[in-house]
Amino acid sequence: MKVLVPVKRVLDYNVKPRVKADGSGVDLANVKMSMNPFDEIAVEEAIRLKEKGPVEEIVVVSIGEQKCQETLRTALAMGADRAILITTDERVEPLGVAKLLQKVVEAESPELVILGKQAIDDDNNQTGQMLAALLGWAQGTFASKVELGDGKATVTREIDGGLETDELTLPAIVTTDLRLNEPRYASLPNIMKAKSKPMDTKTVADYGVDVSPRLTVTNVSEPPKRQAGEKVADVDELVAKLKAMGVPA
Amino acid sequence: MKTLVWVEHDNKELKDATLAAVTAASKLGEVHLLVAGSGCDSVAQAAAKIEGVGKVHVADDAAYAHALAENVAPLIVDLMGHHDAFVAPATTTGKNIAPRVAALLDVMQISDILSVEGEDSFTRPIYAGNAIATVKTSDEKLVVTVRGTAFDKASAEGGSAEIEQVSGAGDKGISSFVKADIAESERPELTSASIVVSGGRALQNSENFHNIIEPLADKLGAAVGASRAAVDAGYVPNDYQVGQTGKIVAPEIYIAIGISGAIQHLAGMKDSKTIIAINKDEDAPIFQVADYGLVADLYKAVPELTEKL
Ligand SMILES: Cc1cc2nc3c(=O)[nH]c(=O)nc-3n(C[C@H](O)[C@H](O)[C@H](O)COP(=O)(O)OP(=O)(O)OC[C@H]3O[C@@H](n4cnc5c(N)ncnc54)[C@H](O)[C@@H]3O)c2cc1C
Ligand SMILES: Nc1ncnc2c1ncn2[C@@H]1O[C@H](COP(=O)(O)O)[C@@H](O)[C@H]1O
Numbered sequence: 001m002k003v004l005v006p007v008k009r010v011l012d013y014n015v016k017p018r019v020k021a022d023g024s025g026v027d028l029a030n031v032k033m034s035m036n037p038f039d040e041i042a043v044e045e046a047i048r049l050k051e052k053g054p055v056e057e058i059v060v061v062s063i064g065e066q067k068c069q070e071t072l073r074t075a076l077a078m079g080a081d082r083a084i085l086i087t088t089d090e091r092v093e094p095l096g097v098a099k100l101l102q103k104v105v106e107a108e109s110p111e112l113v114i115l116g117k118q119a120i121d122d123d124n125n126q127t128g129q130m131l132a133a134l135l136g137w138a139q140g141t142f143a144s145k146v147e148l149g150d151g152k153a154t155v156t157r158e159i160d161g162g163l164e165t166d167e168l169t170l171p172a173i174v175t176t177d178l179r180l181n182e183p184r185y186a187s188l189p190n191i192m193k194a195k196s197k198p199m200d201t202k203t204v205a206d207y208g209v210d211v212s213p214r215l216t217v218t219n220v221s222e223p224p225k226r227q228a229g230e231k232v233a234d235v236d237e238l239v240a241k242l243k244a245m246g247v248p249a
Numbered sequence: 250m251k252t253l254v255w256v257e258h259d260n261k262e263l264k265d266a267t268l269a270a271v272t273a274a275s276k277l278g279e280v281h282l283l284v285a286g287s288g289c290d291s292v293a294q295a296a297a298k299i300e301g302v303g304k305v306h307v308a309d310d311a312a313y314a315h316a317l318a319e320n321v322a323p324l325i326v327d328l329m330g331h332h333d334a335f336v337a338p339a340t341t342t343g344k345n346i347a348p349r350v351a352a353l354l355d356v357m358q359i360s361d362i363l364s365v366e367g368e369d370s371f372t373r374p375i376y377a378g379n380a381i382a383t384v385k386t387s388d389e390k391l392v393v394t395v396r397g398t399a400f401d402k403a404s405a406e407g408g409s410a411e412i413e414q415v416s417g418a419g420d421k422g423i424s425s426f427v428k429a430d431i432a433e434s435e436r437p438e439l440t441s442a443s444i445v446v447s448g449g450r451a452l453q454n455s456e457n458f459h460n461i462i463e464p465l466a467d468k469l470g471a472a473v474g475a476s477r478a479a480v481d482a483g484y485v486p487n488d489y490q491v492g493q494t495g496k497i498v499a500p501e502i503y504i505a506i507g508i509s510g511a512i513q514h515l516a517g518m519k520d521s522k523t524i525i526a527i528n529k530d531e532d533a534p535i536f537q538v539a540d541y542g543l544v545a546d547l548y549k550a551v552p553e554l555t556e557k558l
Contacts, residue, residue, distance in 0.1 A: 017376040025380075093357050123361065124358075129346075130348045141344070159429075159488070162488050172423075215359065219383040223380070229542065231536070239557045239558060242525075247444070
């Protein structure tokens with residue numbers, strides 16, 4: 001079976017985002033960019049399923065500027081087999097990404113698409129569910145465990161009250177949560193090997209779908225800043241502060 | 250504008266997250282609710298009493314018992330034939346269903362709104378709340394999810410909406426519910442508690458978490474939360490995680506114990522009214538947002554605090 005894993009290039013999670021003074025967005029010039037952490041988990045999961053047996057090929061795909069090929073190379077170095085880069089310099093929203101991915105799915109016929117639950121830049125948490133809708137497939141979102149069976153996937157999901165397990169008919173969509181696995185680091189030999197793995201480069205226009213944004217971002221601003229308060233000397237002083245707030249009631 | 254609000258429930262009780270979504274929806278126009286479930290009459294009755302609600306649509310069908318997105322999304326799409334906006338709380342249920350509805354309607358969803366600026370304009374957090382974006386949509390229908398801490402709760406009493414039974418296509422036959430492991434707790438619910446006590450990696454194991462964090466929480470009548478590190482290490486279940494990719498809380502008092510204050514954690518709690526931090530490292534970033542900071546070893550300070558309160 002073939003697995004498709006969409007990966008997004010985002011501001012590295014360790015970098016503190018800086019809002020541009022003109023309100024047009026977050027400054028991405030000369031800052032470290034990395035694979036969205038949830039997508040690393042998605043790639044790792046695909047690799048583990050391949051190591052276990054049912055998966056034969058892992059195809060990774062990224063939509064964005066030319067530099068997304070670095071992100072794809074990282075996925076190839078981790079263990080993916082083949083990459084597709086769909087280039088554009090325009091902002092593509094989750095709905096547009098899902099429409100492009102639908103075309104990729106139609107061409108590649110994977111049995112499973114594993115996405116991150118959320119890209120940590122725009123925090124949308126939409127694309128996997130949208131792709132599932134467009135394809136009419138089942139969706140196992142926020143997965144902490146995935147088991148493949150005969151024509152089925154059993155997915156344990158992290159929900160607000162705890163965990164939920166659902167059974168999905170394949171082909172299906174899975175989106176990853178933090179507890180699914182711990183992604184591996186690519187070894188140096190694998191990084192070298194990844195350089196010769198195949199990468200197809202396409203443009204958004206090749207797919208003939210309208211992905212123009214539906215939302216206009218009219219302003220991006222910094223949230224109100226919280227001021228640091230005071231340090232208390234000891235537990236007694238903290239107890240006094242709490243009592244002054246009427247606690248415990 | 251006519252809005253359709255997703256009612257969060259467990260087929261017996263209506264969940265509080267619904268009430269903030271009702272407030273957000275009421276800023277857009279007329280509020281209708283959807284109760285999709287199985288044997289969910291008590292929920293429908295409760296929904297009809299929410300102040301400001303015009304109508305409650307009830308779809309009672311075994312296929313909707315567990316709110317599987319594959320089954321409920323088509324039902325919502327049908328109802329959207331005569332509504333202009335679908336509004337869901339940004340719970341895991343809402344986040345699972347709403348984008349599926351949006352794609353079927355060919356609409357770009359607006360996630361996790363903080364405010365309604367106009368009929369087509371909203372603010373929402375991006376980059377773990379380090380930036381706030383104002384977005385304007387050109388779509389004819391709206392699909393939005395609502396951050397619960399950003400809106401007051403609508404009153405659960407005072408309304409007397411009409412209840413209308415509706416039906417949809419039922420089971421799409423591509424997904425089924427197997428089981429849920431939902432922890433029962435006597436403590437208040439994390440996202441609506443007025444005090445939250447959270448523990449981090451410094452607790453080292455689940456026994457310490459249980460013996461040090463929980464007695465303080467119980468003394469204060471507080472909910473218990475955790476950092477990702479504490480959840481990943483298995484000290485507490487996943488649903489305790491507060492942060493960018495966990496739960497968003499904004500209690501009166503948030504007490505962070507042995508938590509460093511990574512931006513991903515701050516994203517989930519920095520709108521709390523008063524923040525208290527206990528950490529042995531005086532340079533821990535959590536102190537930059539704390540109203541009261543205590544530099545101390547938690548293993549000594551927290552039992553002493555519990556004792557003295
Ligand atoms: C994609 C992604 C999503 C994430 N989402 C979240 C999220 O939603 N929520 C979240 O919390 N994190 C999230 N994180 C993780 C986040 O980056 C941090 O790693 C995490 O919050 C750290 O947890 P911590 O503060 O408990 O641990 P640490 O950073 O290790 O901090 C432990 C603290 O305990 C203190 N300490 C140690 N011993 C004692 C003692 N005896 N007494 C007192 N203090 C002591 C130390 O000084 C230190 O400050 C996410 C990360 C990624 C990449
Ligand atoms: N531009 C993109 N290229 C490839 N995958 C993407 C892109 N945008 C989103 N995704 C995938 O969709 C997931 C959820 O993103 P989002 O809905 O934007 O939060 C990500 O974790 C990726 O797996």
